[in-house]
Amino acid sequence: xxxxxxxxxxxxxxxxxxxxxxxxxxxxxxxxxxxxxxxxxxxxxxxxxxxxxxxxxxxxxxxxxxxxxxxxxxxxxxxxxxxxxxxxxxxxxxxxxxxxxxxxxxxxxxxxxxxxxxxxxxxxxxxxxxxxxxxxxxxxxxxxxxxxxxxxxxxxxxxxxxxxxxxxxxxxxxxxxxxxxxxxxxx
Numbered sequence: 001x002x003x004x005x006x007x008x009x010x011x012x013x014x015x016x017x018x019x020x021x022x023x024x025x026x027x028x029x030x031x032x033x034x035x036x037x038x039x040x041x042x043x044x045x046x047x048x049x050x051x052x053x054x055x056x057x058x059x060x061x062x063x064x065x066x067x068x069x070x071x072x073x074x075x076x077x078x079x080x081x082x083x084x085x086x087x088x089x090x091x092x093x094x095x096x097x098x099x100x101x102x103x104x105x106x107x108x109x110x111x112x113x114x115x116x117x118x119x120x121x122x123x124x125x126x127x128x129x130x131x132x133x134x135x136x137x138x139x140x141x142x143x144x145x146x147x148x149x150x151x152x153x154x155x156x157x158x159x160x161x162x163x164x165x166x167x168x169x170x171x172x173x174x175x176x177x178x179x180x181x182x183x184x185x186x187x
Contacts, residue, residue, distance in 0.1 A: 003039055003052050010035040022053060033063045040064055076100055078109050131155065133174045148173050 001009075004018075011018045014031035021028045021035055032053070039049050046064075050057040075082055076089045078100075083089035090097045093113035103112045128140030138144035141159065142152040150173075158166045 001038075001042055003044070003049075006038045006042065007035050010038060036060055036064050074104070076104060076109055078112055133171065134178065136174070136178070148177050 007018045007021050010031050011021055011028075014028070014034070016025075016028045016031050021032045036049050036053065039052070040046070044052075046057050046060050050060045053060070055063075074086050075084060076086060077083075078089055078093065081092075083092065086097045086100045089112075090100050093100075095113050099112060100109070103109045128142065131138050131141045131144045133144065138147060141155040145152050145155040148155070148170075155170065158170055162170075
C-alpha cells in the first residue's frame with residue numbers, strides 16, 4: 001500500500017480527513033499515530049515516515065511508541081486498591097495523574113491523596129511527650145508553643161539549645177498567658 005492510501009484508509013476509520021492527519025490538528029492525533037504505525041508495518045523506514053509527515057524522526061519514534069496497541073497501561077495499587085488506570089486512580093483519590101506518576105517514581109504510592117507531610121513517620125501525634133510549665137500541661141511542645149503565641153517549633157528549640165535568657169522569657173510569657181486566661185475566666 002502507498003502512504004497516501006494508508007492515510008486515506010486511516011482517516012476513514014477514524015472519521016477525520018486525510019488533510020487533518022497530515023497537519024498538526026490535535027483532533028487527528030490518534031489517527032496520525034495509527035497511520036504512522038501502519039506505514040511502519042508496511043516496511044517504511046522511520047526517516048521516510050518523518051519526511052512524509054514533515055516531522056522530526058524522533059517525533060515519529062515517539063508517536064509510534066505511544067499508540068494504544070503498544071502502550072503498557074499502568075495499573076497502580078494504592079493502599080490495597082488496584083485501579084484500572086492512572087486516570088481512574090487520580091479521579092478516585094482526587095489528585096492529578098502527574099501526582100500518581102511522581103509518587104510511583106518516588107515509591108510513595110500509598111501516601112497519595114493524604115495531604116502534605118512526611119507520611120512515613122506519621123504516627124498520629126508524632127511521639128510527642130506532654131510538656132509542663134508551672135501548673136499547666138500541654139500534650140506537646142508544639143501545642144504549648146502555639147498556645148503561648150509562638151511558632152510551633154519555638155519551645156522545642158528553646159528547650160533544646162536556648163539560652164537561660166530565652167528560658168526566662170518563656171516563663172514570663174507563660175505567666176502572662178496564665179494571668180490573661182485567669183482574667184478571661186473571671187469575666
